[in-house]
Amino acid sequence: MKRHERLAGLLELVIERESVHVDDLVRELGVSAATVRRDLDELAEQQLITRTRGGATTAPGSSDLPLRYKTTRHPEEKMRIAREAASMVEARQVVGLNGGTTTTEVAREIASRPELRSPAPGDEVVVVTNAVNIANELAVRPHLRVVVTGGVARALSYELTGPLATPILEQVTLDVLFLGVDALDVAHGAAAHHEGEAAVNGAFVARANRVVVVADSAKLGRTAFATICDIEAVDTLVTDTGADRGLVKELRRSGVEVIRV
Structure with a gap:
């Protein structure tokens, strides 16, 4: 196991x-006690956990993983989801992307699609995002605004x-x-x-003609602290084939188009 993957799993x-x-x-990760202690110390230095005598506890406010560690989770599933999502984008469209590892992959797939690379004047895709990492990657792509x-x-x-x-967001339509x-x-x-991310994401939803949730199956059937939108606001879910069949049926009954890749 690579060090970065080990740190992500430990966190x-x-x-x-x-x-x-x-x-x-030590038993679960199959590494030495010295390695575990070094990893815990490093995570504590980043203020992601709190070291205790003989172990560690969660740090205040650590309800989710930092993006740099999330990238190691379900990478193949996220790539398939991203390719499927990007295939929905057409020339002249205005596309919204919030932050996250899966939406970052969607952004990369949109940028690399050959059909969108040489647009006629006025045909370029416009990407609206609140994620600075996505903006940084796409800003150098001349065929995207x-x-x-x-x-x-x-x-x-x-x-x-x-x-x-x-x-x-109040001035644009997606x-x-x-x-x-x-x-x-x-x-x-x-x-x-x-809650801050949920509020901005909810504003994105309010301005979108079509809402496509991109999420690996591990996130389905779960709840989190702050609501972004009700299920009625979701038009499509793109997820992986590991999604629970019963949950997929429930989502489809609620009016959500579910695409498993």
């Missing part, structure tokens, strides 16, 4: 269990949040929004761990 275990012990991590919302950058997700983000979420459930809708 995920701490967040899920709230408290862990070195001996348990990139519009960035205002707001305060959040270190965990690279998303711009807060009241400065909404004035721009043909399609590719929405990354922390959780999607029929009863509770789409949700995020952070």
Whole structure:
């Protein structure tokens, strides 16, 4: 296991269990106690966890993983989801992208699609995003126009949040929004761990003619702290083939088109 993957897995275990012990991590990860202690110390230095005698606990506010660690989770599924989502984009469309690992992959797939690379004047795709990492990658693509919302950058997700983000969104209309979420459930809708992200994402939803949730199956049937939108606002879900069949049926009954790739 690569070091970055080990750190991501370790951080995920701490967040899920709230408290862990070195001996348990040694057994589960198959590494030495010295390695576990070094990894815990590094995560603690980043203020992602709190070190305790013999282990670690969650740090205040650590309800979700930083984006740099999320990239190691379900990479193949996210790539398939991204390719399917990007195939929906047509010339002249205005596309919304919030932050997250899956939407970042969608942005890359949109940028690399040959059909969109040499647009006639006025035919270029316009991308509206509140994710500074996505804007950074797409800004150098001459065949795309990139519009960035205002707001305060959040270190965990690279998303711009807060009241400065909404004035721009109130002035645009999106043909399609590719929405990354922390959780999607029929009863509770789409949700995020952070209330600031959820509020801006909800503003994106309100301005979109079509809302496409892009989420791997691990996020389905789960709930998170802050609601983005009700399930009725979601038009399409693009997920992987690991999605629970019963949950897929529930989503389809609620009016959501479900695409599994």
